[in-house]
Amino acid sequence: MNKNSLFLSIVDRGRAEDILKELRVFGIDHGLVIHGEGTVSNKILKFLDLDDTEKDIVGTTILSKDTERLHLFMEEHFNMEKK
Numbered sequence: 001m002n003k004n005s006l007f008l009s010i011v012d013r014g015r016a017e018d019i020l021k022e023l024r025v026f027g028i029d030h031g032l033v034i035h036g037e038g039t040v041s042n043k044i045l046k047f048l049d050l051d052d053t054e055k056d057i058v059g060t061t062i063l064s065k066d067t068e069r070l071h072l073f074m075e076e077h078f079n080m081e082k083k
Contacts, residue, residue: 004061005061005062007061007067008057010036012056013035013054013055014056015056019074020060022073022078025073026066026069028060031059031060032058032059034057035054037053
């Protein structure tokens with residue numbers, strides 16, 4: 001039996017569609033995108049009023065056996081590190 005895992009990515013606002021397009025390589029043709037906001041703890045950015053960041057949270061299901069391969073793919077194509 002194949003088990004599924006939930007795969008979440010937090011990316012800069014506007015990059016979610018790029019992520020979902022690339023996930024088609026893994027047979028994924030669906031996903032959920034939620035808008036979010038992040039904050040940066042940096043005094044200079046806060047002073048310049050640049051400390052708030054808009055993010056997209058991309059969620060999809062993937063076969064558990066493909067998770068490691070997907071993490072490597074995300075690192076290579078989007079410069080994202082596994083957390």
